[in-house]
Amino acid sequence: MGSDTRRFTVDTTEVWEVWNSDLQPHNFHIHDVQFQILEINGEAPAPELSGWKDTVYIPPGAVVTPILRFAEYAAPLGRTCMTATCSGTKTKE
Incomplete structure (x- = not known):
């Protein structure tokens, strides 16, 4: 299972890109922070993916x-990919 720990500032917002370069599906989880999905592969998410999440x-x-x-x-904030090989993340610029 892959993970990392980063520090963030209270009262800020970030947009990330999370990708799965593996041949297996992944469940991506962020500890202690919920998020909303803006896009999946550049497209708007399906209606059932609206709302706040902690796992996608x-x-x-x-x-x-x-x-x-x-x-x-x-902080610290942990993110976890629920398989042995992990997706990557980066802050979207």
Whole structure:
């Protein structure tokens, strides 16, 4: 299972790109912060993916763009990919 720990500032918002470069699906989870999905592979998410999440299913080869609001919790923040090989994340610029 892959994970990392980063520090964030309270009362900030970030947009990330999370991708699955593996041939297996992944469940991507962020500890202590919920997010909304803006895009999946550049398209609007399906209606059932609206609302606040702490975990998202990422099919093989997919890129998910979540927006995260750090309203109360600043750090450290863990993110976990629920398989032995992990998706990548980066802050979208």
